[in-house]
Amino acid sequence: MPTRTRVKICGLRRPADAVAAAAAGADAIGLVFYGPSPRAVDLGQALAVAAAVPPFVARVALFVDPDPELVRGVLATVPVELLQFHGEEPPAFCRSFGRPYIKAVRLREAGDWARAEARWGDAAALLADTDRPGRPGGTGETFDWSLVPAHRRLPLILAGGLRPDNVGAAVRAVRPYAVDVSGGVERAPGEKDPARMEAFLGEVRDADAA
Numbered sequence: 001m002p003t004r005t006r007v008k009i010c011g012l013r014r015p016a017d018a019v020a021a022a023a024a025g026a027d028a029i030g031l032v033f034y035g036p037s038p039r040a041v042d043l044g045q046a047l048a049v050a051a052a053v054p055p056f057v058a059r060v061a062l063f064v065d066p067d068p069e070l071v072r073g074v075l076a077t078v079p080v081e082l083l084q085f086h087g088e089e090p091p092a093f094c095r096s097f098g099r100p101y102i103k104a105v106r107l108r109e110a111g112d113w114a115r116a117e118a119r120w121g122d123a124a125a126l127l128a129d130t131d132r133p134g135r136p137g138g139t140g141e142t143f144d145w146s147l148v149p150a151h152r153r154l155p156l157i158l159a160g161g162l163r164p165d166n167v168g169a170a171v172r173a174v175r176p177y178a179v180d181v182s183g184g185v186e187r188a189p190g191e192k193d194p195a196r197m198e199a200f201l202g203e204v205r206d207a208d209a210a
C-alpha cells in the first residue's frame with residue numbers, strides 16, 4: 001500500500017484559510033495560542049477558524065510553556081482534537097489535560113530523537129523542528145534531516161522551513177508520518193496562500209508516489 005504522508009498547516013488566523021487548507025487536502029490545521037507569534041489568535045479568531053474546518057480535518061491548539069488556565073480556557077471554548085506543546089513542557093504537564101498531544105522537539109545531535117521518545121513516550125506524535133534560541137517555532141529554516149533516525153517508535157511530524165520547493169526532498173529523505181508547514185505556504189505571516197498550499201500538497205503527493 002503506498003504511503004500517504006499527512007500534512008498539517010499551522011498558524012491559521014482566518015476562516016477562509018481553513019477552507020482553502022482543507023480544499024488543498026490538509027489533514028490538520030494549527031491554531032497558535034502564543035502571544036509573541038505573528039500568527040497568534042485570540043479565542044474569537046480561533047473559534048471562527050475552527051468552525052470553518054470540515055469534518056475529518058483535525059484542529060490542533062498550539063502553546064509555548066502556557067499557564068494551564070490558558071489551555072483549559074481554550075479547551076472549554078474552542079473545538080480542538082489535539083494539543084501541541086512547543087516549549088519546555090514536561091510530560092506530566094502535557095498529559096494533564098486528558099487530550100492527545102504532540103510534543104515539539106529540537107534535534108541538535110544524534111540521540112536527541114531517542115531521548116525525546118523515551119521522555120514523552122505517551123505523546124500522539126513528536127514534531128521535529130528547527131532549533132533557534134529565542135524562537136520556539138515558525139523559524140522558516142530547515143535543520144539537518146539526517147539527525148532523524150530511520151527507526152522510530154512514535155510518529156514523526158517533520159517541520160522547519162518546509163516549502164513547496166523542498167518538501168518533496170524532505171519526504172523522500174525522511175519518510176515522516178506527517179509534515180508541518182507555516183511560513184512556506186504564506187504570503188504574509190498568518191496569511192496563508194491557497195496556491196502555495198495546493199503546490200505544497202501536490203509535492204507531498206508526488207513524493208509519496210515516488
Ligand SMILES: O=C(O)c1ccccc1NCC(=O)[C@H](O)[C@H](O)COP(=O)(O)O
Nearest residue numbers: 010037136137138139140160161182183
Ligand atoms: O508559527 C509560529 O509563529 C510559531 C511560534 C511559536 C511556536 C510555534 C510556532 N509554530 C509552530 C509550528 O508548528 C510551525 O509550523 C513550525 O514551527 C514550522 O514553521 P515554519 O518553519 O514557518 O514552517
